[in-house]
Amino acid sequence: MAAPSSLLFSLFFYILCSACVNTIVNAVTSPILCHEDEKSFLLNFKKSLTLSSDSSSYSKTASWKADNSSDCCSWDGVECDKDTGFVISLDLSNSSISGTLHSNSTLFGLVHLRDLNLADNDFKNSSIPPQISYLSRLSSINLSHSSISGQIPFELSGSLDLTSLDLSSNFLNGTFPVAIFDLPSLTVLNVSYNQNLAGYLPVFNQTSSLRALELDSTKFSGTIPASIGNLQSLTKLRLGRCRFSGSIPASIGNLTELTFLSFTNARFEAGKLSWLDKLTKLNSLYLMYTNLYGEIPSSLANLTKLTTLHLQMNHFTGEIPFQLFNMTELINLSLFDNQLTGSISSSFSQLINLDNLNLKKNNFSGIVEADVFLSLEKLTFLSLSQNNISLLTNHLINSTLSHFTGLELDSCNLKEIPYFLKFQDKLETLSLTGNSIHGQVPAWLWNASDSLVEIYLFRNFLTGMGQNLSVLPGTSLRVIDIKDNMLKGNLPVPPTTIMAYYVANNKLTGEIPSKMCGLRSLKILHLFNNNMTGPIPSCLGNSLSVFNVGGNNFSGMIPQSYSEKCDLRVMDLSQNRLEGQLPRSLSNCRMLRILDLGDNKLEDTFPSWLGTLPQLQVLILHANRFWGATASSPGIGSPFPMLQIIDVSQNSFSGDLPLEYIKNWSAMKFLPSDMELYAYTRTEFQSGKHHWTDTYSSSLTLRNKGVTAEYAKHVNVLCAIDFSSNRFTGKIPDSLGSLKQVQMLNLANNELTGPIPPSLGSLRQLESLDLSVNKLSGAIPHQIAAELNFLSFFNVSYNTLSGPIPQGPQFRTFEKDSYIGNLGLCGLPLSKKCASAKSPEPDNEDVNDSDESLNVSDWAFILTGIGTGLVIGYVLGTNISKRHPWLILKVAEVLTRRSYTRNLESEVTMDEITIFRTNYR
Known part of the structure; x- marks a missing residue:
């Protein structure tokens, strides 16, 4: 009986084990549904949002349904933990949603969240609620490009697991909580492009885990601490367009893992690039507007992985080092706005990977042959503008750069529009301003590229936009700027795509064409x-x-x-x-x-x-x-x-x-x-x-x-x-x-x-004050002389002012003409002294100031002449003219000024003024 018993036991054991295996398999393969409370939180969060009406892109929340069979773990943008079913990741980036982030939002009930991404949406200038600290397990927050405003809540600095924080391209303000820098796990911090966000950099320690620090276009200020060299893991550093002062610390050279480095700041003290040599892993280097000076170091050629080099808007001098032409990995090179000299070398043809080359606004000189750049097959943009060069082009050249989209040759001594442009069928932007191009714009230029969007030809000697062209061709043109030329004839009608049409300072005649009414995009x-x-x-x-x-x-x-x-x-x-x-x-x-x-x-x-x-x-x-x-x-x-x-x-x-x-x-x-x-x-x-x-x-x-x-x-x-x-x-x-x-x-x-009101002394920005030819009386207020430190023009002539002329730093610069025609004024620069003693008779040099010898009846005669016409003035003023010939000339000046500055029928004519001057000279 033993054998059958053993067989029966084996069978029982097999059945039992099969059941266990099935249970385990079912447990493994059956998904754990999301929790009902979290599902409710998500649905309520969706209700607080709306879809942007002007967007055609797909919204991830469209898959969120309230029916019982819907599992929130399967919804777009939602990820759950496979073991517990709790929501651990919410990614609604670029979902065309808008709304307000309220402090009582059910979003903050998802306490198991590790990753939150709401980037590229519109949260209507909401602030980040402090309740975000309820999500204590968050390790990654991305609210970039989401119309967030207000201050960054201090509560974020208490999130010990935070590894990545991206709040870039918003409207944040206030002061950045410096404690966030101390989060031990923080690897990525990006608050760039928040132009009203202030802050400063702390002292960094060597235990920091930061790999990316991006503060571009903020109000971060103060100095960059030398301890920034302790961030040994840093691969990306962007501190451009901030308000840092002091110098760029040489300890930046210790950041040997850097692949991306960007500084842009006019407040830096002048410096050199000696700290760059060790950064051999760099592939992108942006050092714009950083007060760098001296020659461009030849050691830059040791940065063999460099693909982007931007050194524009500095004070570099000398020639481009020849070693630079060995940097064949370069894709983008910008030396715009320096004081570089010498010739533009033909060795640029060695930089076979160049996509973008900007040498604009330097002191390069000599002759440059266009062939040098036409050999660069990957070139898309070239600017040689505002140098002292002469560009030579060959009419036999008909090569086409397959990717070429932009050309700037402003002030390059061009005598004609380069013929090779006829074959650049991808061209989008063309600027040939400030040259000596004469005659007509060749008709082929408007048709050279169906992609042409902008064309700038201003400050030349062009006489027409194309022979007999009353309507300009073009299927993509948005901007035509041909002002400051010698265009004649009628105004050509631009293409219907035009948005900006500049034709000022020419010699055009005729009426505005009726076809201009059809330009709906203008x-x-x-x-x-x-x-x-x-x-x-x-x-x-x-x-x-x-x-x-x-x-x-x-x-x-x-x-x-x-x-x-x-x-x-x-x-x-x-x-x-x-x-x-x-x-x-x-x-x-x-x-x-x-x-x-x-x-x-x-x-x-x-x-x-x-x-x-x-x-x-x-x-x-x-x-x-x-x-x-x-x-x-x-x-x-x-x-x-x-x-x-x-x-x-x-x-x-x-x-x-x-x-x-x-x-x-x-x-x-x-x-x-x-x-x-x-x-x-x-x-x-x-x-x-x-x-x-x-x-x-x-x-x-x-x-x-x-x-x-x-x-x-x-x-x-x-x-x-x-x-x-x-x-x-x-x-x-x-x-x-x-x-x-x-x-x-x-x-x-x-x-x-x-009187002249003393309150004018409060206008401390005032540079020019003209109160002349009125009936003002009283003294010139001393406040004007004492307070108006920027005043460089002052005229109170031909009033009835009296008393001493106030003295002050600015008032010492004003001539006699500022005060003449005021009987009672005295003091410098007039010869009439303010003492009680009788003033001496004026000499020939002071005749302009001898108006004080006139009596009241004299002035009555003169004012009558001014007010009622020159015929009466002639009769009443005859005796005065014998005693005061200088005054007659001054009255003539007043009349001359009035005839120029008033459009009144009762004003005197220039002929009358001539007669007046002749009779009383």
Whole structure:
């Protein structure tokens, strides 16, 4: 019976083991479903978000379903632990989602998360909630490009397992928590491109695990500590466009594992590159704008793995070391904006892998043959601009660089457009500015490449854009800049793809072609200073961002219809023959920043309704026929809140100076410290894989320091007021003293009365003050001399001021002409002393100042002559002329000035002034 029993036991054991194996197999192969509470957390997090309406890309949350059969571990972007089923990774990067990150978000219930990636989304300027510290197991956080703002919560520095933190390209501000640098496991830290994020670098110890440190384009400041050399594991270091000071520490040379190094900082002390030799693993080196000087070290050639070398905007001198031409791995080489000399060597042809070469803005000289670069088969971009070279091209060359997309040959002594361009069918950008190219643009250039996007030909001697071309060809052209040439004839119509068309400062005639109305993409039209005529087409304006047709002979009325879709930022119609009233529909152009209508024949009252425009910075109505009071319009609470420049001179405005406006000109009281120096209008567009930005710089003409000056680039921080040559009456308001950013103030040639307010002494930025030819009385306030340290032009002539002229450092520089025509003034630079003793008779050199010998009746005669016409003045002034011939000449000067600066029918003519001078000389 033993045998059967043994058999039965074996069978039982087999069955038992099979069951165990099946149980184990089932346990291994059956997936563990996600936990219901975490599934709920994810679904609620999804509910707090929305899909971007303008995006066609796929959102990972689309696969998240609430039904019972849906396992959240299988959802897109979700990863669970295979043993526990807890969510350990959430990757919703580039998912076209938007919304707000709230402190009570169910996202923070996923306490087992190790990796969180929400990059490339739009979280509507949310702050990072401190509750992120609930995710205590996080080792990787990526919130880059996600519209996060506010401060980085200090709680992040308590996450001991954090190994990677990427918050780049957001709007973070405040101070970076320095304790984060001390996290023992931290290997990657990237907070670059947060322009308002401040911070400083700590003392680093040798136990740090950092492999990548990226702080580009932040407000990190202070010095770079020598202890940065302790980061022995560092492979990537980016400290560009920060606010570091001091020198670049030589200990950087200890970071022998570096493959990527970037510094860009104008505040560094001048230095050399002696610390570079040990960094033999570098493949990318960016040292732009770092105050480096001396010759480029030949030892750079020892960095044999280097593919990218950017040394632009430094102070390097001497020639390019010949050893550099042995660096055959180089793909990108930029030496732009240094003081390098010598010739551009033909040895560049040895750098067979070059893709991008920029030698712009140096002192290279001699003859350069184009063949050197046409042999580089991988070359895509070449810039030799702004050197002292002469480029030789061969008309027999018809080679095509298969990847060539960009060429800059500005100021290269070109006499013609290089013929080899005819065969570059991938060309996207061409710049040949500042050469000596004459004649017509060859017709083949417009058709050379279907990819051509930008063409810059300004500052040459071109007479036409192509023989008999009334419409320019081109299927991709977005920017044509051919200003500052000698173009004649009618304006050619650009391709329908055009976005920016610059044809200013030429000799074009005729009207604006009607076909221009079909350019739906056009954003910038710049026709300033030509000889064009006719009306301004009503179709132009609404879709444009920049509309500049000033300096022509356009006539008729300004188009009257501007819709609520108006996109105008800059409108310059100055120096034409336009008539009629301003179109009230301009109030629909809510983005308008600059409006220049000076030197026309417009006839209207003051456009107070423009005060509703929230962005208007510049308003110029100079030399028109505007009239009446400038009182504030009812219903405008804070008119002209952003106004910085106003010029209404040479009109017929009357009444008091506009007190209500002056009180509300907030932008003249305070300018943000981070305001850009120049006023730019940027137009952006996409072309294939490339994102292009075109920038228009506004120019203005203002009267400053007694002369008319053109600001080729409108200075964004300039504040100016010009109310001169009108009929304003009343007193100068004290509130002008609150406009502390004003640099130019001109109230001359009006009928203002009362004293000069001492509050003008508060205008500490003031450089030019003209109060001449008014009826101001009293003393010149001593505050003006004591406080205005930048004042370089001052004129109070021809008023009724009295008392001593205040003395001060700036006032010692002003001549007698600043004060003449004021009976009661005394003291330097006038010869009339302020003592009680009788002043001596003036000698011939001081005749300009002897107005004090006139009595009241003398002045009555003269003022009557000025006010009522020269016939009466001639009769009443005969006796005076015998005693004071100098005064007659001065009165003639006043009359001359008034005849130039006022457009009033009652003003004297130049013939009358000539007679006046002749009779009383």
